[in-house]
Amino acid sequence: MAELRKARIATASLAGCFGCHMAILDIDERLMELMKLVEVDRSPLTDIKRFTKRCDIGIIEGGCCNEENVHVLRDFRRNCDVLISIGQCAIMGGLPAMRNAIMHSDAPLRECLEEAYITGRYIRNTTHDIPNDPALPLLLDEVYPCSDVVEIDYQIPGCAPTGDVIYETLAGLLAGKFHGFDRMHIKFD
Amino acid sequence: MATNTPDEQMTGPAVSVPSIPVEEIVSICQTYGNDRHRMLDILRDVQDRFRWISPKVMETVASQTCLSRIEVEGVASFYSFLSQTPKGRVTIRLCDDIIDRFAGLAAIAEAFEEELGIKVGETSPDESFSLEYTPCIGMCDQAPAAMVNDVVVTKLTPDLARQWAQSLKAGKSPEEIVSDRFADLSPHARATAQVDNNIRHAGAVLLGPVPDDAGLKTALGLTPVQIMDMIEASGLRGCGGAGFTTGRKWKFAAAEKAEKHFVLCNADEGEPGTFKDRVLLTERPHLLVEGMTIAARAVGAREGIIYLRGEYVYLRDLIEEVLADRRARGLLGEAILGVEGFDFDLRVQMGAGAYICGEEGALISSCEGLPGEPKTRPPFPVNRGYLGYPTVVNNVETFCHAARILDRGAQWFFDMGEEGSHGTKLFSVSGDCLNPGLYEFPYGLTINELLEMVGGEDAAAVQVGGPSGTMIARDSFHRRLTFDDLATGGAIIVFSGERNVLEIVEYYMSFFVHESCGYCTPCRVGNVFLQKAIGKFRKGLANPEDIDYLKDLSGTIIETSRCGLGMTSPNPILTTLKNFPLVYSAMVKPSKDGIRATFDIQSAIDGARHLAKRRSYIYDEDFSK
Ligand SMILES: Cc1cc2nc3c(=O)[nH]c(=O)nc-3n(C[C@H](O)[C@H](O)[C@H](O)COP(=O)(O)O)c2cc1C
Ligand code: SF4
Ligand code: SF4
Ligand code: FES
Numbered sequence: 103m104a105e106l107r108k109a110r111i112a113t114a115s116l117a118g119c120f121g122c123h124m125a126i127l128d129i130d131e132r133l134m135e136l137m138k139l140v141e142v143d144r145s146p147l148t149d150i151k152r153f154t155k156r157c158d159i160g161i162i163e164g165g166c167c168n169e170e171n172v173h174v175l176r177d178f179r180r181n182c183d184v185l186i187s188i189g190q191c192a193i194m195g196g197l198p199a200m201r202n203a204i205m206h207s208d209a210p211l212r213e214c215l216e217e218a219y220i221t222g223r224y225i226r227n228t229t230h231d232i233p234n235d236p237a238l239p240l241l242l243d244e245v246y247p248c249s250d251v252v253e254i255d256y257q258i259p260g261c262a263p264t265g266d267v268i269y270e271t272l273a274g275l276l277a278g279k280f281h282g283f284d285r286m287h288i289k290f291d
Numbered sequence: 292m293a294t295n296t297p298d299e300q301m302t303g304p305a306v307s308v309p310s311i312p313v314e315e316i317v318s319i320c321q322t323y324g325n326d327r328h329r330m331l332d333i334l335r336d337v338q339d340r341f342r343w344i345s346p347k348v349m350e351t352v353a354s355q356t357c358l359s360r361i362e363v364e365g366v367a368s369f370y371s372f373l374s375q376t377p378k379g380r381v382t383i384r385l386c387d388d389i390i391d392r393f394a395g396l397a398a399i400a401e402a403f404e405e406e407l408g409i410k411v412g413e414t415s416p417d418e419s420f421s422l423e424y425t426p427c428i429g430m431c432d433q434a435p436a437a438m439v440n441d442v443v444v445t446k447l448t449p450d451l452a453r454q455w456a457q458s459l460k461a462g463k464s465p466e467e468i469v470s471d472r473f474a475d476l477s478p479h480a481r482a483t484a485q486v487d488n489n490i491r492h493a494g495a496v497l498l499g500p501v502p503d504d505a506g507l508k509t510a511l512g513l514t515p516v517q518i519m520d521m522i523e524a525s526g527l528r529g530c531g532g533a534g535f536t537t538g539r540k541w542k543f544a545a546a547e548k549a550e551k552h553f554v555l556c557n558a559d560e561g562e563p564g565t566f567k568d569r570v571l572l573t574e575r576p577h578l579l580v581e582g583m584t585i586a587a588r589a590v591g592a593r594e595g596i597i598y599l600r601g602e603y604v605y606l607r608d609l610i611e612e613v614l615a616d617r618r619a620r621g622l623l624g625e626a627i628l629g630v631e632g633f634d635f636d637l638r639v640q641m642g643a644g645a646y647i648c649g650e651e652g653a654l655i656s657s658c659e660g661l662p663g664e665p666k667t668r669p670p671f672p673v674n675r676g677y678l679g680y681p682t683v684v685n686n687v688e689t690f691c692h693a694a695r696i697l698d699r700g701a702q703w704f705f706d707m708g709e710e711g712s713h714g715t716k717l718f719s720v721s722g723d724c725l726n727p728g729l730y731e732f733p734y735g736l737t738i739n740e741l742l743e744m745v746g747g748e749d750a751a752a753v754q755v756g757g758p759s760g761t762m763i764a765r766d767s768f769h770r771r772l773t774f775d776d777l778a779t780g781g782a783i784i785v786f787s788g789e790r791n792v793l794e795i796v797e798y799y800m801s802f803f804v805h806e807s808c809g810y811c812t813p814c815r816v817g818n819v820f821l822q823k824a825i826g827k828f829r830k831g832l833a834n835p836e837d838i839d840y841l842k843d844l845s846g847t848i849i850e851t852s853r854c855g856l857g858m859t860s861p862n863p864i865l866t867t868l869k870n871f872p873l874v875y876s877a878m879v880k881p882s883k884d885g886i887r888a889t890f891d892i893q894s895a896i897d898g899a900r901h902l903a904k905r906r907s908y909i910y911d912e913d914f915s916k
Pocket of ligand 2: 123
């Protein structure tokens with residue numbers, strides 16, 4: 103066994119609102135404790151765009167709505183020992199998955215884009231175009247939860263989860279004694 | 292949906308929506324004394340006469356019965372034989388069960404579609420025809436089968452389908468097609484002209500010779516308690532599926548002090564693959580009413596109801612004739628057989644195409660003119676049932692057995708069968724066997740013995756008890772048909788090795804999705820998820836963990852559902868997972884290095900490729916070329 107090193111964590115936001123990343127910051131002053139134990143590799147928090155090393159824990163916010171999400175998620179799976187979905191979007195598809203509800207249509211994706219950019223009642227789109235820059239990743243036919251695309255080891259529920267539950271999960275995992283959530287932390291009603 | 296439907300008031304004269312005179316609706320309501328408890332009868336009559344239940348009709352019915360329109364709509368929208376858009380003058384309902392699919396339904400549907408110029412699910416623009424699918428109509432031994440208005444057609448072939456369609460188009464009524472002298476036939480002859488009984492083996496109790504009303508005559512010499520003791524001592528258990536001890540059920544109801552008691556017969560027979568009650572209703576209707584009359588004497592009921600499933604409407608005249616005959620002979624009505632104070636009469640309540648109405652609480656709701664939703668238990672029907680009064684609900688076969696027990700004695704019945712499963716049982720056998728039909732045997736027969744008798748030795752799977760029962764494989768064919776081993780309300784469906792087990796399971800799940808009353812979320816939504824998950828298995832898109840998902844979700848549905856439908860709906864999955872594990876494991880695709888093999892990025896982006904008219908810079912290898 104190599105000498106004790108800091109655990110490496112990576113995070114990414116796929117089809118999410120960044121709320122879950124904000125929630126990570128809700129750990130507040132305990133962040134200091136945490137940072138004694140970990141270093142953050144690839145993450146919007148560090149603005150590191152590529153994995154510099156293999157990571158112990160990957161944290162994914164948001165599900166997959168486009169090809170780039172799939173690409174990033176697969177990259178995380180390859181480079182992380184433990185992969186965690188955080189928040190409803192990552193776990194179930196969340197708000198973006200509302201477009202999956204367009205079912206009784208021959209072209210649900212087109213219908214969705216047309217309503218979002220052209221025909222919707224409150225749309226002000228002077229060009230009447232659907233954005234189609236070559237740099238834009240292609241959309242998937244549906245929004246997929248992360249677990250449909252790769253194997254996910256843990257899921258932290260909530261929209262967004264509280265800083266407490268995020269902290270306790272990470273602290274537990276790092277100490278090698280994560281035994282599930284405190285009921286009050288995942289009780290939402 | 293109702294706001295989108297054309298109404299006779301909103302549409303101009305150009306559209307040929309039949310106008311529904313208010314007086315006619317008022318008069319239909321009056322036929323039933325403007326009684327809200329007869330809502331199903333009222334709406335059935337409207338549907339029969341005018342082919343739909345328009346928003347205007349609902350308003351009229353509501354004001355006649357002192358209900359709100361939404362309460363009427365709640366009933367009108369619940370039953371699949373009631374329609375909120377105009378139906379054709381002839382509605383053809385093709386049985387869409389898995390048995391019919393395996394028996395060539397697709398070609399028959401196509402023949403009808405071609406001849407009638409409409410697709411399944413449509414009504415022709417001139418409103419001459421509607422073509423629909425419906426779940427099992429109880430003709431599984433003569434599949435493929437269909438209903439044409441109130442008439443049943445069995446053993447359909449594409450040619451026969453064409454002949455029917457052509458005759459109907461030529462203006463013949465379904466009844467005329469069955470027989471030129473349909474009107475002159477007795478109700479019994481009409482029924483047997485449409486449907487074969489297919490009695491393959493008569494046992495000692497029900498299908499052998501049965502003397503007229505011998506049981507009732509014995510009952511007259513006994514006190515109610517003696518009758519119930521006798522039924523209990525015989526070991527008779529309910530034949531509708533749940534197998535509750537009949538004598539005890541009657542005693543519970545009798546012990547309940549109340550102004551009135553009721554005796555209800557469950558002739559809803561909706562469990563796919565079950566058709567035994569159909570044959571009893573055709574060949575032993577007197578025995579059934581005799582049994583109900585005995586039950587009435589035992590529990591002190593003066594009124595009863597036979598709840599007849601809508602699909603068996605072709606048997607209604609036959610039953611009504613039997614009731615009339617018995618009234619004329621003093622076997623129903625006041626002072627039965629001259630016994631002062633022994634009054635009992637009953638009515639037939641037609642259902643309207645809802646499997647859930649076979650559940651006793653839902654059946655009672657339906658008789659009360661409500662949507663056919665199960666009731667929360669307790670209170671149980673024996674304590675507070677129909678209109679709040681103590682009510683005995685028994686299956687057709689149970690009542691018939693009871694009448695025979697009164698005639699031949701408890702010991703005679705007790706000695707047949709096995710410990711805990713006494714007497715004989717009717718088995719409705721269908722599917723891949725040479726002799727589908729009805730078999731009466733004492734409890735305790737093994738599946739192997741039965742298969743030999745029915746010419747089903749090639750069976751690879753047998754569905755015992757219908758979709759809510761158990762699917763077993765060859766290694767279980769030594770098991771016995773008893774309450775304690777393989778319980779069944781009567782359905783035995785044989786599948787040969789050529790059949791795809793997952794296709795069967797997927798169909799059964801779609802059946803439960805269709806038939807869930809929707810009250811409990813786990814049943815309403817969970818069954819949809821289960822069906823989708825099975826779809827994933829069939830397409831080879833399931834992960835190994837999906838097997839656990841099936842089990843977990845099934846457990847949740849079973850635990851949190853209010854009635855027997857939700858408590859048994861995962862059975863097709865759970866019993867095949869147990870008895871056909873390889874069928875599932877062969878279909879799962881394990882992940883590679885944690886990346887799901889079941890997610891296909893190419894098909895997921897294909898739609899967007901076409902919309903955006905460009906290729907993927909990540910997943911199209913030739914992107915840069
Ligand atoms: C979803 C569901 C459907 C049922 N369908 C029928 C049926 O069609 N016929 C029947 O006799 N019992 C049916 N039952 C069972 C009844 O609820 C009830 O137990 C039975 O009618 C009691 O009669 P028995 O004791 O004579 O069997 C059904 C139960 C459930 C949960
Ligand atoms: S789960 Fe909620 S907070 Fe997290 S990304 Fe989705 S919408 Fe935002
Ligand atoms: S279990 Fe299903 S069918 Fe039964 S009451 Fe609940 S929703 Fe209705
Ligand atoms: S009638 Fe078609 S399967 Fe029962």
